[in-house]
Amino acid sequence: MSGQESGRQQFVQFYSTSSYQCSYLDNQRARSQVAITNEAVDRETYSQLIRHGFRRSGMFVYRPHCDLCRACVPVRLVANGFSPNRTQRKIWNRQSDMQVNIIRPVEKAEHYHLYQRYQKSRHAGGGMDEDGYDQYRSFLLKSPVDTWLVEFRKNGVLKIVSVIDMLDDGLSAVYTFFEPDEPEASYGVYTIMWQVQYLQQIGKPYVYLGYWIENCRKMNYKSAYQPLEKLQDGVWHAWPKAEGTAPQPE
Structure with a gap:
């Protein structure tokens, strides 16, 4: 995925986290996909990520990427x-x-x-x-x-x-x-x-x-x-x- 603002392209890479205890459903393991850019995220790129189901927590932009569960619906x-x-x-x-x-x-x-x-x-x-x-x-x-x-x-x-x-x-x-x-x-x-x-x-x-x-x-x-x-x-x-x-x- 890439965004462009003022003629400048921004490229995004993604990685998956290790599994962890789900915060919302009992007895479930969760995993997240995290978006990484080489600099601050411009508005166009961030807007694209949100439209693709991502959220933000502090400096991290992520979305659920669980192995078996699809309960989280944007x-x-x-x-x-x-x-x-x-x-x-x-x-x-x-x-x-x-x-x-x-x-x-x-x-x-x-x-x-x-x-x-x-x-x-x-x-x-x-x-x-x-x-x-x-x-x-x-x-x-x-x-x-x-x-x-x-x-x-x-x-x-x-x-x-x-x-x-x-x-x-x-x-x-x-x-x-x-x-x-x-x-x-x-x-x-x-x-x-x-x-x-x-x-x-x-x-x-x-x-x-x-x-x-x-x-x-x-x-x-x-x-x-x-x-x-x-x-x-x-x-x-x-x-x-x-x-x-x-x-x-x-």
């Missing part, structure tokens, strides 16, 4: 066609006083403290709840691409931080963490809806939401957002609603 939300359901509309209206600030990745103590509290509440025992500052910085602040942090505040108090990567055709929703002691606020739902509205404003079509995994509750909520598309055999297809819906994330 999905993207079509921004211009999005029509919120009644619950989603209520959540959006409830957060109408949210203050939003889009900034470059920066080290802020309040971000890290919110991240720690979120991990300890939502992912206790999963390993990420023990992340120190170096792990947090490597995971969310180091990036070889066009990355932004979106701060959401109420009355000046930080409630949500969302990490997004800008693409030729939209954005990749890398990770979001938020105030864990207000489950009724449904900050996760609100954040996805904000990303959709943002793309509608700048005229780009897709929010790439990562992977949908049928037997992983933490991931399958994504089917609640429509119209959704899924990547199968290298082609993006419309997601029929009949294939299943899932509870909204809090």
